[in-house]
Amino acid sequence: MKKHILILFSILLLAASLIYGQSQNEGYTAIKGAHIIPVVGEDIPVGTILIKDKLIEAVGKDIVIPASARIVDGTGLYAYPGMIDSFCFLSLSEISSIPATIDYRETGRINPQVRSVEALRPDSMHIPITRSNGITAALVVPSGGLIAGQSGLIRLTGWTPGEMVIKSPVAMHVEFPSLGRRGFQREQEPREEASKQVIELKDWLNKARFYQKRKQAAAKNMLLQMPEFDEKLEFLHPVVNGELPLMISVHADKDIRAAIKFVQEEKIKAIFFGMTQGWKVAEEIAKAGIPVVFGSLYDMPPSWEDGYDALYRNPAALQKAGVKIAFSSQSASLAKDLPYHAAKAAAFGLEKREALKAVTINPAEILGVADIMGSLEKGKLANIVLANGDILELRTTISRVFIDGQEIDFSSRYTELLDKYKPRLKQKK
Amino acid sequence: MKKMIFVFSFILILSFSASPLWPGGNLLIKNGTILTVTKGVIPRGDVLIIGGIIKQIGENIQAPPGVQVIDASGKFVLPGIIDSHTHIALSGTNETGDVITAEVDMADVLDAEDLSIFTALSGGVTMVHTMHGSANPIGGRNVTIKLKRARPSEELVVRQAYPTLKFALGENPKQANRIGTTGPPRYPLSRMGVNAIIRRELLRARTYMSQWDRYNELRKSKNPPKTLLPPRRDLRLETLAELLRGNLVARCHTYRADETLEFINLSKEFGFKIACFEHIPEAYKIVPELVREGVGISIFLDNWAYKVEAAEGIAPMAAYCAQNGILVSINSDGAERTRRLFNDAAKAIKYGGLSEEEALKLVTLNPAIQLGVEKIAGSLEVGKHGDVAIFNEHPLSAYTRCEMTIIEGDICFDRSQYLSEREEAAKRQKEPKKG
Known part of the structure; x- marks a missing residue:
């Protein structure tokens, strides 16, 4: 009798699962x-x-x-x-002036341990609006400090954070110190201070390498002391091993040159973000083979001398030099506008098909998911x-x-x- | 005799300075797609501007001798874009030294050298209403200007426009987003207080007016008392008296539907006119009231959720309100958005299905009506000012770009000229320095 009930139950379960599957x-x-x-x-x-x-x-x-x-x-x-948004705050920000609704910015300057996908709010009101405009995936990023944390790629649907995550981490985010003039609105950072910060950044990577070596050595040799646990260094491992790219926010031409040098010296994988003066050093970026994600084009030029259309023509200049480019909304409430940043660049010299690629296949390649989307x-x-x-x-x-x-x-x-x-x-x- | 010459030359100088320094240009724009906004589209037409005024619109217009011809083949010609609410070309925005600052006037702080004038021109904008900020329940007088680049600031002012006074409700005047910062709190801190302080000032103005009325009456009487003294002049209350007399109209920054209705009540209580509501992201909630009052709205198309009171401002609102009888314009509130207002207008097609002509009106004719300048601007019609923008593709396409901006027949922005100048400059920089 018991056996029969078990069989019956199994059949029911199978049927239910089939019906569920179809629904x-x-x-x-x-x-x-x-x-x-x-x-x-x-x-x-x-x-x-x-x-x-x-x-x-x-x-x-x-x-x-x-x-x-x-x-x-x-x-x-x-x-x-x-479409894929390559840099945004969807699901991490609801109302920008209300800190209680903002979760993409941690305090402190060195935060490699934080993961954006662990703060996702699936019920964000900005998600349905964004996906209704044809954006189906987005890189959600941490911001602020020198090392901001790890970003993740999400699908714009799902009941739980887990259902939303496609890939995490995708990149470690770094705000590159500004050596030169940053912009006409922002305060100029003293040159020395910025150089110190580049050294600091290199220091962190070196410490991470050393920490890893000590750990590996200690694992092989019981007589060697294990290094004290260091949360920050732990999470820099994939970066120094070349597994996880650094996404480096960098704008001015001088800083871009310094960032290229930094990437080459450190022998790490990198993606550049922002790049408002990228057009000034397009050849060098192309030569270095570093892909570029642009921020919102809805901004004023970084300096008046660059011309009123500097941000608009920048993507065309980089693409024509041979740089792999992608666009981003750099927003949550206006993430839906991603396609129009691409179109704006197309109005100023980027071929329409290249603009389309820069919100579909290019981001998929840059973010390492071209095998599944784009x-x-x-x-x-x-x-x-x-x-x-x-x-x-x-x-x-x-x-x-x-x-x-x-x-x-x-x-x-x-x-x-x-x-x-x-x-x-x-x-x- | 010397004295005579001096007086004569003085009169001469005076008469010269009284003559218009901006005589207006002559131009013939040929073979463009003419989007008149009010009188349909001419697929291949011309616009003739003489002395700054549109003289003729049609096909095959011959250029009068000496008139410069602009070839607009394959391009789109539309009326200059008008921004009903911005803060460019000013050397100050908010007078935060006090809560009520009706006496300040943005015309006093016009900055004709502001580079934002050029950026706005690069987006086809020819006229803006540049305003006091929203820090105070009653801010100051605003000013409507044309973006005549490199002209003295007095020449920028559009005299035909309504004289307007800025009011502000909600989070900004109640300093909601500054809680926790240093300094003692400032009254008002609530919407109750904002309304109460506006009422207080208007009551004060009423009293002030009656003091002057009594004084004038006594002064004109047969035997004025010997001790009669005029009331103390108060420039703040005089501005508000002008509002109550109907010589000034209110432009009110408001976000929530409820606070907007309270302001309508105040306007009835005191009998002043509201020209337009600013931002008002919740306008769609009170369409019947806005239609009944006949008050237009000047809004963002979709910028929202930057504060709590902006978290219900929805993109379909522009089309929805326009389709239901409200005069809608799209504003920039600043230098960056002003140069892509045409992009925002296009979104009213996407969100709510406005026709192309109705969408274009959001940034041309409708703001002109809100500013009281529809007789001189806002559409391409004979007799209106020659304020024109020329775009390479349809201005409502995402791929469009402004090629030329013309104010009263004078070219104020010319992209091709700009590019050749930039090229020249780049060449000069590359040339090795001599010596």
Whole structure:
């Protein structure tokens, strides 16, 4: 009897799991008839994207669609890979003037131990607005001090922080000391002080190397003393081992030169961020092979002598010199504007296709996730945006968004509040 | 005789200085897509500006002798963009030395040398309403200027515009985001106090007015008392008296819907006119009231969540309010956003589906109406000022770029000229120094 109950229970469990699985939208989905822009590979004027579970199963003109597939009509729409924001505070910041809602900045100057993904708030009101505009993944970063901490890449959906994280850590974040003039608004940092900070940064890396060597030596030889546990040095290991890139915020041309020298001397992997005067040293950056993530282009030029359009033409200058570039929103509340930073650069000399790459495949490559996202290709996560036009264009309407094969709902703070107050229009006076 | 010559030359100088120093330019803009904003689109048209005024709009206009011709083939020609709320071209924004500072006037601190004028021009902006800040419940007088670069500041002022007085409600005047900083607290610290202090000052102004009325009445009487003395002049209250007399209109910085309604109540209590509400991210909550009062709004398209009272300011609001009968303009509040107001206007198409023409109005005609200058600016129409922006692509495209900005027929920004000058300068720098 007991055996029978066990069998029955197992069958029930199996059935339940099957039903549950289906309700999770597993199986095939086919987006039919869309103009596909895979970003990697040729555009397909009318084609099909076949999704199986979380992944893209096939992309092409003549794809055989399984009978069981759910069909999404893409006629008249353009299909793009989901965009990736390469530097933002989504899920770490709600209302910028209220410290209680800000979790991307730690006190102190040296914080390699902090991880942005451990402060994620899945219910952030900025996430639904951002993903409704076709952004499906974002690098969420710590900020402040000399070593700010570790960033992580998140998908813009999920009930828990764990469900959101795609990859962590992605980079260790460093604010490079400014040797020269930083900007017309900011105070000038004395040159000596800045040089000291570069030395300090190098010191930390050296200490981390030494600490690691002592640990390894002690592990082999019982007679050697284990070094005292050091939280900061522990988390610098992957950086000095060349496993984890440093994302270095650096702006002025002199500082960029110093940062290139620093990266080469330390033999570490690096990504540059900000780079508002990058165009002045474009060749050197290209030669060093360091990729660049731009901050928000919604800013004034770092110096008037650079020209009113310095930030706008900067991405084109770097891209044409051969630097791998990506854009970022550098925001939480306006992370939705990511495509328009790319378009602004396109208005000032960047080719439109390069602008598109700089919010899709380039960030995927720079952040080390090109095997799973950044383009519409077989085997990648089904992060897909359907729109009635160019997704970098302001007037375009985003029609549907899929993250990991799941269609997301467009309701957001915008729609909720508007729906709440719309009935007032019909109210009798 | 010498005296005569002196007097004569003095009169001569005076008469010269009274003549307009900005005579207005002559220009013919040829073969552009003309976005008139009020009278449709001319796919391939011309705009003729003579003496700073638009003389003719149409096709195949011949250039009168000596008039410079601008080739706008493949480009878009639109009225100069107007920013209804900013703080550029000023050498001060907030008078924080006191809580009520109605006596200060931004026209006194105009800075015609401000580089932000150039940045604004580079975004097609020709006119701005540059304002006192929001630190005080009653700030000061604002001023509407044209961005005539490299001209004396007096020439920038647009005399036709409404004289406006800045009010501010909510977190800024109650110093909500400065709690914990040094210094003693300043009254008011709550929305109750903000309203009360405005009422107090307006009551004071009323008393002040009646003191003067009594004085004037007695002075004009047959036997004025020998001890009659005029009341003490108070420049602060005189400004507020001007508001109560209807010679000044209020521009009120407000965020929450509730505080906005309270300010409408105050305006009724004292009978002054509100020209426009500033920022007002919760306007969509009180559409019926704003329509009933006929008060327009000057807003950010989507900048939000930078403080608690801005956390319900939603991007679809511009289109929603415009579609439901409110006069909406999009402002910058500063030097950076002012140069991309056209991008913000385009977002009203995305969020809420405004037509292209209605979207363009958010940064041209609507702010002109809010500033009281719609007879001279805000659209391309014969008889209006020749304030024009030329863009390489449709101004509502994300890929667009301003190529030229013209004020009263004079070119104030020319990207191609700017680029060639920059190239020249770069060459000069590279040349080895002689000697």
